[in-house]
Amino acid sequence: MDHMPENWGRPRNDVYGEYQSAIHNAGQGPQSRTQTPSITGTSVIAMKFDNGVMLAADNLGSYGSLARFTDQERLIKVGNETVVGISGDASDQQYIELLLERLLIEDNYPQDGHHLRAPHIYEYLSRVMYNRRSKIDPLWNAILVAGKNDDGSPFLGYVDLLGVTYSSPSIATGYGAYLAIPLMRKIVSEEADAKNVSEEQARKVIDECMKVLFYRDARSLDKYTVATVTLDGEVKMDKNVRCQNMNWRFAEGIRGYGTQKQ
Amino acid sequence: MYAEHFSEPATSHVASAPIEHQFYPYASNGGTILAIAGADYALLAGDTRHITGYSINTRFRPSIHTLENLGGPERAIVVAANGFSADGDALVRRLAQRAEWYTYNHNKPLSVSACARLVQTMLYGKRTFPYYVHTIVAGLDESGRGEVYSFDPVGSYEREQCRAGGSAASLLMPFLDNQVNKKNQYDAATGLPQVATDLPLEETLKLVKDAFSSVTERHIHVGDYLEIKIVTKEGVKVEYFPLKRD
Amino acid sequence: MTSIGTGYDLSNSVFSPDGRNFQVEYASKAVEADGTAIGIRCADGVVFAVEKIVSSKLLVPGANKKIQTIDRHVGVAYSGLTPDGRHLVDRGRSESYSWRGTYKVPISVPTLADRLSGYVQAYTCYSSVRPFGVSVIVGGVDDSGPHLYTIEPSGAFWGYMGAATGKGRQAAKSELEKLDLPNISARDAVKAAAKIIYVAHDDSKDKDFELEISWVSTSETGGLHQFVPKELLEEAERLAKADDDDEDDDDEMDED
Numbered sequence: 001m002d003h004m005p006e007n008w009g010r011p012r013n014d015v016y017g018e019y020q021s022a023i024h025n026a027g028q029g030p031q032s033r034t035q036t037p038s039i040t041g042t043s044v045i046a047m048k049f050d051n052g053v054m055l056a057a058d059n060l061g062s063y064g065s066l067a068r069f070t071d072q073e074r075l076i077k078v079g080n081e082t083v084v085g086i087s088g089d090a091s092d093q094q095y096i097e098l099l100l101e102r103l104l105i106e107d108n109y110p111q112d113g114h115h116l117r118a119p120h121i122y123e124y125l126s127r128v129m130y131n132r133r134s135k136i137d138p139l140w141n142a143i144l145v146a147g148k149n150d151d152g153s154p155f156l157g158y159v160d161l162l163g164v165t166y167s168s169p170s171i172a173t174g175y176g177a178y179l180a181i182p183l184m185r186k187i188v189s190e191e192a193d194a195k196n197v198s199e200e201q202a203r204k205v206i207d208e209c210m211k212v213l214f215y216r217d218a219r220s221l222d223k224y225t226v227a228t229v230t231l232d233g234e235v236k237m238d239k240n241v242r243c244q245n246m247n248w249r250f251a252e253g254i255r256g257y258g259t260q261k262q
Numbered sequence: 263m264y265a266e267h268f269s270e271p272a273t274s275h276v277a278s279a280p281i282e283h284q285f286y287p288y289a290s291n292g293g294t295i296l297a298i299a300g301a302d303y304a305l306l307a308g309d310t311r312h313i314t315g316y317s318i319n320t321r322f323r324p325s326i327h328t329l330e331n332l333g334g335p336e337r338a339i340v341v342a343a344n345g346f347s348a349d350g351d352a353l354v355r356r357l358a359q360r361a362e363w364y365t366y367n368h369n370k371p372l373s374v375s376a377c378a379r380l381v382q383t384m385l386y387g388k389r390t391f392p393y394y395v396h397t398i399v400a401g402l403d404e405s406g407r408g409e410v411y412s413f414d415p416v417g418s419y420e421r422e423q424c425r426a427g428g429s430a431a432s433l434l435m436p437f438l439d440n441q442v443n444k445k446n447q448y449d450a451a452t453g454l455p456q457v458a459t460d461l462p463l464e465e466t467l468k469l470v471k472d473a474f475s476s477v478t479e480r481h482i483h484v485g486d487y488l489e490i491k492i493v494t495k496e497g498v499k500v501e502y503f504p505l506k507r508d
Numbered sequence: 509m510t511s512i513g514t515g516y517d518l519s520n521s522v523f524s525p526d527g528r529n530f531q532v533e534y535a536s537k538a539v540e541a542d543g544t545a546i547g548i549r550c551a552d553g554v555v556f557a558v559e560k561i562v563s564s565k566l567l568v569p570g571a572n573k574k575i576q577t578i579d580r581h582v583g584v585a586y587s588g589l590t591p592d593g594r595h596l597v598d599r600g601r602s603e604s605y606s607w608r609g610t611y612k613v614p615i616s617v618p619t620l621a622d623r624l625s626g627y628v629q630a631y632t633c634y635s636s637v638r639p640f641g642v643s644v645i646v647g648g649v650d651d652s653g654p655h656l657y658t659i660e661p662s663g664a665f666w667g668y669m670g671a672a673t674g675k676g677r678q679a680a681k682s683e684l685e686k687l688d689l690p691n692i693s694a695r696d697a698v699k700a701a702a703k704i705i706y707v708a709h710d711d712s713k714d715k716d717f718e719l720e721i722s723w724v725s726t727s728e729t730g731g732l733h734q735f736v737p738k739e740l741l742e743e744a745e746r747l748a749k750a751d752d753d754d755e756d757d758d759d760e761m762d763e764d
Contacts, residue, residue, distance in 0.1 A: 035284065035285055098608070098609060098612070101608065102605060102608065102609075105579060105580055105604075105605075105608075108577060108580065109576070109577055109601070111573075111577055111734065111735055130348050130351075130352060133285075133287050133348070134287070134391075136285060136287060138285055138287075158319070162287065162288070162289050162346075162348050163348035163351075163352075164289060164291065164314070164346075164347055164348045165347070165348065165351065166312045166319045166320045166323050166347075167320060167323070168319065168320035168321070168322075171319075171320075177314075177317050177319075178317070181317070189321075190321070190322075191322070
């Protein structure tokens with residue numbers, strides 16, 4: 001009688017050979033990392049104006065070329081006066097949201113009235129992004145942080161999966177860097193230009209950029225969120241905004257693919 | 263959209279083999295730096311343009327860092343690490359920290375030569391995963407003479423009279439060889455090769471501005487603004503000079 | 509403490525023949541020696557108040573808080589050894605942190621109280637450690653409404669509508685019983701809490717104390733644990749003092 005229960009009910013060793021316990025004892029296998037993004041969000045665009053910073057990002061979560069989720073929120077309010085806009089991998093975005101949530105909770109422990117401002121959150125995210133790329137385990141995102149400096153002036157910064165950082169009065173990630181930046185730089189090219197641009201003017205340009213992006217970026221959506229950080233301390237989140245006055249008549253003339261016969 | 267971060271094998275032997283994607287942890291962010299040492303000054307200059315591919319990320323990203331030091335303003339050290347800007351930032355940040363600790367631990371100013379050796383240690387410490395940067399450190403030695411040290415990405419370094427680094431280094435360097443080190447210049451009367459002498463600061467500034475203006479014409483990664491930091495016994499002076507923005 | 513000196517109180521986790529763990533009982537003594545802490549469960553939240561004994565005039569006012577935040581929606585107040593309380597708060601924070609990492613949502617207050625009490629209980633089971641010298645009042649608001657618990661040094665945790673620990677707990681408890689719990693509003697509970705701390709305070713033993721009051725309320729703080737605004741604290745303290753003086757006057761009249 002074999003008293004070892006783990007040997008019961010097994011194919012006979014003399015017939016089928018030794019049980020390959022290595023298979024059973026194998027660990028989780030090689031460590032896997034994000035080598036490629038899966039659900040992705042496209043461009044985030046942002047520009048400064050005389051009384052703050054305005055950002056926009058559409059609500060699409062793409063799975064390759066499939067428009068998989070159409071209600072993704074990619075502009076995240078962090079505290080009362082900062083907005084973080086995230087493009088790239090959605091799961092890494094959610095992880096970043098968790099990190100920021102924890103950062104804020106820890107910041108709240110002392111109850112001393114101190115609040116993290118945009119530059120602090122930007123610095124934190126920059127360290128996270130660079131450290132992860134240095135482990136060759138990047139968070140596959142390009143991030144914009146918008147808010148206020150300690151002196152009350154507007155803040156806008158960029159950091160991506162490589163840990164590359166820069167600031168500019170108008171910034172965009174992804175295709176926005178090609179399609180939106182030229183439009184935004186028409187009115188805000190230099191830091192000083194922002195002082196001559198009103199919130200209404202900025203909004204007009206942001207809406208125009210989102211429309212152009214929807215026309216030309218195949219991974220974009222005509223539904224987006226506009227976040228406005230004003231120097232008075234208010235963050236406005238304008239959600240479910242739709243591209244207006246589009247004209248797709250030109251599409252009728254396009255031949256060679258699609259459903260037309262001629 | 264994120265294609266630039268992948269590297270793929272150029273050809274695949276088997277058509278059905280999976281395509282291997284690998285994360286490439288580096289980028290090139292353009293810009294050029296230039297340092298020249300004189301008898302009583304050292305100067306480190308760089309343009310403020312920051313790029314990815316053909317895109318200008320920002321027109322104004324100053325990249326010459328000043329390490330405050332014990333022993334008064336003339337002991338300040340200026341440093342720039344050009345190439346992959348995330349690595350450059352990380353290196354300069356760590357160096358600033360280490361330089362500060364040095365002054366706490368030894369209660370004396372960090373000399374430029376010691377700083378240079380420290381930079382070598384830090385760069386070589388990441389020999390297997392290098393900081394993708396060309397580093398230049400400049401300042402004054404104990405006698406008040408300008409010093410310039412330049413480094414390759416893994417820490418090999420040398421003290422020089424002048425050095426250009428970054429995107430347009432290959433355009434600037436022959437010009438500096440000729441104008442600063444008097445290479446290929448001969449005395450008209452004797453026909454003997456000219457000897458390199460210390461240039462006065464005024465002349466050097468003109469040289470630097472001309473060099474950057476010219477290089478801006480020929481290199482798309484250079485432009486917008488020129489930042490010049492000059493270390494003299496009075497301390498560190500900063501100057502900005504507009505470059506073409508196209 | 510009839511069994512003091514019989515030898516069963518020298519090691520933690522050892523029962524006496526009549527079934528008591530003396531180390532735990534001694535820990536409760538540490539609690540009884542410290543300032544009063546109370547918690548009130550009100551209509552849409554929880555209010556905490558502590559009588560922080562000021563042992564020296566050299567101490568910085570407002571420092572060494574005895575009310576702390578565990579998560580956005582959870583607060584604690586404690587009586588006993590402050591460092592033990594600090595350590596337990598750290599534990600609560602890491603429980604809450606890991607819960608959020610796993611489930612995304614904030615930890616529920618009963619779960620947190622359960623986990624913290626399990627931690628406290630473990631410190632009654634080993635001879636290498638001593639029990640926590642604190643009674644902790646844990647409270648907050650979650651999806652299922654307001655919750656209030658007290659965790660004792662034994663690891664026992666009880667749900668309360670009104671809880672009190674520390675020196676003045678008996679007086680505080682009888683005052684708490686007079687309140688309309690749990691229907692009282694958060695704002696009224698703050699004022700009641702201030703009064704109770706003043707009633708429970710024994711002038712003859714401790715001269716100075718600092719009043720700390722915090723709250724978690726759906727209507728007042730949006731479900732966040734915060735110290736009450738300065739104006740409200742001052743108002744509550746003023747009312748409490750006036751009330752306290754009246755009673756003193758009454759006492760004096762009775763004596764006449």
